[in-house]
Amino acid sequence: MKVLVAAKRVVDYNVNVRVLSDESGVDLNNVKMSVNPFDEIAIEEAVRLKEAGQAEEVIVVSVGTSACQEQIRTALALGADRGILVETDEEVQPLGIAKVLKAIMDKEQPEIVIAGKQAIDGDNSQTGQMLAALGGYGQATFASEVELGDGTATVTREIDGGLETITVKLPAVITTDLRLNEPRYASLPNIMKAKKKPIDTYTPADLGVDVTPSIKTLKVSPPAERQAGIVVETVEELVDKLKNEAKVI
Amino acid sequence: MMANSLASDLAAIVGDANIATSTGDLEAYGRDWTRFYQPDPSMVVFPKTAEQLVQLVAIANERHLALVPSGGRTGLSGGAVAREREIVVSFDRMNRIHSFDPVDHTVLVEPGVVTASLQAYAEDQSLAYPVDFASAGSSQIGGNIATNAGGIKVLRYGLTRDQIAGLKVVTGKGDVLNLNQGLIKNATGYDLRHLFIGSEGTLGFIVEATIRLSAPPPDLNVLLLAVPGMDSVMRVFDVFRRKASLTAFEFFSDQAMNHVLSHQNIGAPFGDRSDYYVLLELEETSLEGAMTAFEACLEEGTVIDGVVSQSEQQRVDLWRYREGISESITPHTPYKNDLAVRISRVPEFLAAVSDTVSARYPDFELIWFGHIGDGNLHLNILRPADWSIESFKAECDSVSDEVMAVVARFEGSVSAEHGVGLLKRDQLHFSRSPAEIEMMLGLKQVFDPNNVMNPGKLLPR
Numbered sequence: 001m002k003v004l005v006a007a008k009r010v011v012d013y014n015v016n017v018r019v020l021s022d023e024s025g026v027d028l029n030n031v032k033m034s035v036n037p038f039d040e041i042a043i044e045e046a047v048r049l050k051e052a053g054q055a056e057e058v059i060v061v062s063v064g065t066s067a068c069q070e071q072i073r074t075a076l077a078l079g080a081d082r083g084i085l086v087e088t089d090e091e092v093q094p095l096g097i098a099k100v101l102k103a104i105m106d107k108e109q110p111e112i113v114i115a116g117k118q119a120i121d122g123d124n125s126q127t128g129q130m131l132a133a134l135g136g137y138g139q140a141t142f143a144s145e146v147e148l149g150d151g152t153a154t155v156t157r158e159i160d161g162g163l164e165t166i167t168v169k170l171p172a173v174i175t176t177d178l179r180l181n182e183p184r185y186a187s188l189p190n191i192m193k194a195k196k197k198p199i200d201t202y203t204p205a206d207l208g209v210d211v212t213p214s215i216k217t218l219k220v221s222p223p224a225e226r227q228a229g230i231v232v233e234t235v236e237e238l239v240d241k242l243k244n245e246a247k248v249i
Numbered sequence: 250m251m252a253n254s255l256a257s258d259l260a261a262i263v264g265d266a267n268i269a270t271s272t273g274d275l276e277a278y279g280r281d282w283t284r285f286y287q288p289d290p291s292m293v294v295f296p297k298t299a300e301q302l303v304q305l306v307a308i309a310n311e312r313h314l315a316l317v318p319s320g321g322r323t324g325l326s327g328g329a330v331a332r333e334r335e336i337v338v339s340f341d342r343m344n345r346i347h348s349f350d351p352v353d354h355t356v357l358v359e360p361g362v363v364t365a366s367l368q369a370y371a372e373d374q375s376l377a378y379p380v381d382f383a384s385a386g387s388s389q390i391g392g393n394i395a396t397n398a399g400g401i402k403v404l405r406y407g408l409t410r411d412q413i414a415g416l417k418v419v420t421g422k423g424d425v426l427n428l429n430q431g432l433i434k435n436a437t438g439y440d441l442r443h444l445f446i447g448s449e450g451t452l453g454f455i456v457e458a459t460i461r462l463s464a465p466p467p468d469l470n471v472l473l474l475a476v477p478g479m480d481s482v483m484r485v486f487d488v489f490r491r492k493a494s495l496t497a498f499e500f501f502s503d504q505a506m507n508h509v510l511s512h513q514n515i516g517a518p519f520g521d522r523s524d525y526y527v528l529l530e531l532e533e534t535s536l537e538g539a540m541t542a543f544e545a546c547l548e549e550g551t552v553i554d555g556v557v558s559q560s561e562q563q564r565v566d567l568w569r570y571r572e573g574i575s576e577s578i579t580p581h582t583p584y585k586n587d588l589a590v591r592i593s594r595v596p597e598f599l600a601a602v603s604d605t606v607s608a609r610y611p612d613f614e615l616i617w618f619g620h621i622g623d624g625n626l627h628l629n630i631l632r633p634a635d636w637s638i639e640s641f642k643a644e645c646d647s648v649s650d651e652v653m654a655v656v657a658r659f660e661g662s663v664s665a666e667h668g669v670g671l672l673k674r675d676q677l678h679f680s681r682s683p684a685e686i687e688m689m690l691g692l693k694q695v696f697d698p699n700n701v702m703n704p705g706k707l708l709p710r
Binding site: 013185192 | 472473543557563567
């Protein structure tokens with residue numbers, strides 16, 4: 001069985017993002033970029049399927065600029081067998097990525113696609129669902145446990161206030177939640193070996209896909225700043241402030 | 250009654266609201282993180298200006314009182330302990346950041362500024378204050394300077410000393426000295442600024458500091474390597490240092506790893522275990538060079554395995570294997586030693602100290618870790634479960650002089666970065682010659698003739 005994993009290059013989770021002064025977006029200059037954390041979990045899950053003998057091949061796909069090769073190399077070091085870069089300088093939105101992934105699925109015919117439940121930059125949580133809809137595949141989102149059966153996958157989903165267990169027919173799209181697994185570190189000997197693993201590069205046009213953005217960003221603004229705390233001198237002053245300023249007592 | 254008149258005289262200087270005498274305050278401000286001493290100060294004063302401090306020092310000289318400086322109280326050698334009815338001078342309320350000079354890249358601060366606040370302030374200026382350590386959230390810059398604090402980035406950015414462009418101090422005599430005024434070049438004789446850095450408040454108290462900020466750090470990666478022996482650790486240091494721009498080079502033993510894994514509830518970073526581990530941090534731009542270095546070490550067998558962070562979160566997580574050690578061994582009441590030797594002598598020194606302790610106490614577990622890149626080794630001796638804390642400490646004290654004799658033989662330091670304070674005072678002679686100590690006492694006499702500034706600390710009485 002083939003497993004396809006989608007990995008997005010995003011601003012590192014720990015970076016303090018700054019909004020550009022013209023409010024057109026966030027500053028990406030000299031900002032550390034990493035694999036989307038949910039996609040790290042997707043890569044780990046695919047590699048575990050392979051290690052358990054349930055998958056023969058793990059293919060990692062990334063859509064974006066040529067710099068995305070870095071994230072593909074990371075996935076290869078973690079255990080993926082080969083990479084596909086769909087290179088474009090366009091800003092790719094969920095629908096565009098879903099179309100690209102659909103084209104790759106037509107080409108590679110994997111039984112399972114695993115992707116993060118959302119990317120931490122756009123926070124859209126749309127790509128996996130759109131891909132399933134475009135291809136008419138089963139979809140199991142927000143997975144915290146995946147078990148493969150005969151032509152099916154049984155997936156435990158994290159839903160509001162509990163868990164839901166569903167069985168989907170393959171091929172299917174699975175999106176990962178935080179608790180699915182704990183990704184391993186990239187081992188240096190494996191990074192050395194990964195240098196020899198192949199990465200194929202296509203453009204969206206090669207795949208017959210149009211990734212022109214369909215959504216226009218009007219404005220990006222930072223969250224409201226919190227006021228600094230104050231030190232009160234006496235209990236009386238505290239009570240007074242709670243009563244008359246905060247109006248909570 | 251005398252105490253009362255003293256309190257009112259001090260109150261006349263700093264104001265009633267800036268004096269504390271409650272039992273809770275006396276206990277809290279009477280000590281640092283060292284837990285071997287019972288705090289017993291007479292009162293705590295919180296000056297707000299340099300002028301107030303000058304007046305306090307004048308009264309102390311007049312009445313032969315002892316003043317103990319108090320910052321974030323995170324010291325590990327009892328340097329800020331007041332146990333003999335001293336007056337604690339807390340810098341908590343001298344905590345303003347005065348001004349930033351965008352051309353000089355310096356910032357003028359009061360001593361009570363918390364280290365982490367200075368780091369955050371520097372970041373707001375798109376610069377960095379690069380001295381960093383676990384207690385940065387509590388420690389104050391005045392204390393950092395008085396102890397010449399080190400930490401985890403010394404290899405790349407140096408010690409606190411290297412960031413100080415100017416100091417204003419009040420000496421024990423009551424003089425206000427404005428030292429070096431932020432200059433870079435200043436070839437005008439003795440640089441008194443450097444005497445006050447690391448003086449542990451025994452010559453005078455710092456009331457203002459001009460601090461040099463650095464360019465913001467580039468993106469960093471962490472490598473954690475499994476290494477078969479101490480000689481390999483040194484070889485790995487040599488190879489990587491040639492190929493990559495290192496910001497940290499730390500090592501720890503497999504025993505340390507065991508404690509972290511069982512205490513921190515985190516998984517092993519890789520399958521293979523080895524006698525030692527190296528954590529090295531480097532600038533991302535030199536990652537290619539680090540890979541070349543790794544390949545070379547793997548080939549010659551000086552590393553067995555290794556992992557590298559792929560994100561900022563993983564970088565932080567990998568640090569936990571190293572930074573989690575202290576916390577993980579705390580339940581075993583570790584007897585701590587903070588030693589330094591020249592980098593090249595580390596393996597031989599480590600073996601000699603291990604032999605010395607194990608010869609007397611084969612049952613004591615020794616946990617080694619430290620900043621190899623700085624020649625700084627932390628030796629922690631763990632208490633066996635069937636030993637009482639008292640008898641364990643007594644035995645460790647008795648073997649301590651033997652350990653320090655090894656330090657002396659290797660021309661090392663009995664305190665690499667924790668200072669001397671009370672805890673290491675009687676072992677100072679293992680690192681400093683009698684002539685040197687006499688000179689130090691002479692300097693103390695010059696700046697503080699009446700011995701009012703943190704008496705009994707650092708130097709023999």
